[in-house]
Amino acid sequence: MSIYQNYQDIISQLPENVKLVTVSKTNPVEKIREVYDLGQRAFGENKVQELLEKESVLPNDIEWHLIGHLQTNKVKYIAGFVAIIESIDSEKLLKEVNKEALKNNRKINILLQVKIAKEDTKFGLTVDEAKDIFNNYLNGNYPNIEIKGLMGMASFVDDEIQIREEFSILKNLFDELSELKPLETLSMGMSGDFPLAIKCGSNSVRVGSAIFGERNY
Numbered sequence: 001m002s003i004y005q006n007y008q009d010i011i012s013q014l015p016e017n018v019k020l021v022t023v024s025k026t027n028p029v030e031k032i033r034e035v036y037d038l039g040q041r042a043f044g045e046n047k048v049q050e051l052l053e054k055e056s057v058l059p060n061d062i063e064w065h066l067i068g069h070l071q072t073n074k075v076k077y078i079a080g081f082v083a084i085i086e087s088i089d090s091e092k093l094l095k096e097v098n099k100e101a102l103k104n105n106r107k108i109n110i111l112l113q114v115k116i117a118k119e120d121t122k123f124g125l126t127v128d129e130a131k132d133i134f135n136n137y138l139n140g141n142y143p144n145i146e147i148k149g150l151m152g153m154a155s156f157v158d159d160e161i162q163i164r165e166e167f168s169i170l171k172n173l174f175d176e177l178s179e180l181k182p183l184e185t186l187s188m189g190m191s192g193d194f195p196l197a198i199k200c201g202s203n204s205v206r207v208g209s210a211i212f213g214e215r216n217y
């Protein structure tokens with residue numbers, strides 16, 4: 001299938017309240033432009049260097065989402081333009097983002113990435129760490145940060161019950177924190193599991209290979 005057909009196919013499966021973030025990592029700028037020309041504006045990248053190269057040549061109205069593990073020493077390179085950092089996985093990183101946001105005289109939108117998968121290969125906060133950080137945020141510790149919501153990745157398994165359980169952990173936390181301060185974004189679901197993620201309450205999906213084709217790595 002072509003990128004055009006893949007894109008239409010994904011869009012047709014998304015309810016109106018669910019946002020699509022097109023994950024363009026490893027794909028060349030020509031392919032990104034193809035999706036951009038179809039009207040897509042939100043793109044996700046997981047590496048700072050690759051994001052900088054693409055950002056410098058692609059249109060300015062692209063909304064760039066950082067979705068991969070971010071080292072504190074690289075925050076400064078993206079702080080001026082990034083639309084949202086979905087992968088805040090430590091309080092140390094959040095402090096650094098707040099600092100760089102202040103230097104850039106802006107607020108930076110972020111999601112707290114929570115580790116919901118049983119596999120121990122993924123980055124992310126525990127539920128308790130996320131609650132602590134959220135409380136510190138509510139107490140005014142991060143004036144240049146806007147916490148928009150939560151992000152999580154389920155295990156790469158076929159067991160639908162397990163995936164559902166993992167997504168539910170994040171949805172429950174989202175509801176709990178939203179009572180303290182309303183949150184907007186619950187980012188869960190990728191090419192393989194986004195329909196299930198939406199059933200579990202996701203309102204933002206990050207889809208790469210189902211649009212661009214399989215990555216070769």
Ligand SMILES: *Cc1c(COP(=O)(O)O)cnc(C)c1O
Nearest residue numbers: 023046067190191206207208209
């Ligand atoms: C690569 C990636 C995706 C997209 O994965 P696909 O399976 O290609 O849709 C989503 N989220 C994160 C955090 C990723 O690193």
